[in-house]
Amino acid sequence: MQWLEFKWLAYHEIHEWGFCKWCVAFAPDVVSRSAKALGILVKSAHKNWKKAKEDYKSLQTRQYHQFCSEKFFNFAKMKETWT
Numbered sequence: 475m476q477w478l479e480f481k482w483l484a485y486h487e488i489h490e491w492g493f494c495k496w497c498v499a500f501a502p503d504v505v506s507r508s509a510k511a512l513g514i515l516v517k518s519a520h521k522n523w524k525k526a527k528e529d530y531k532s533l534q535t536r537q538y539h540q541f542c543s544e545k546f547f548n549f550a551k552m553k554e555t556w557t
C-alpha cells in the first residue's frame with residue numbers, strides 16, 4: 475500500500491496503529507472544546523487497516539485537519555527561520 479501520499483501519518487509497523495501527527499499536535503488548539511469532533515487518528519489510534527485509505531481520505535477533508543496542516547507548515551517555516 476502507498477502511504478507516502480499521507481504526509482501527516484505517523485504509524486507504527488509493529489503495533490500497527492496510525493495517528494495524524496498534525497492533528498495530535500495542533501488540534502487541541504484549533505478545536506478546543508468541541509473535542510467530540512476529533513475521532514480516529516487524533517484521539518484514538520487508527521487500527522482498521524482494511525478501510526485505512528477511506529478513513530485517511532475522510533480525515534483529509536475535515537476542516538480541523540486542514541487548519542492543523544496550515545499550523546504545521548507555519549510552524550515548520552518558523553523553525554527554519556530560527557535555525
Ligand SMILES: [Zn+2]
Binds near residue numbers: 494539
Ligand atoms: Zn490531521
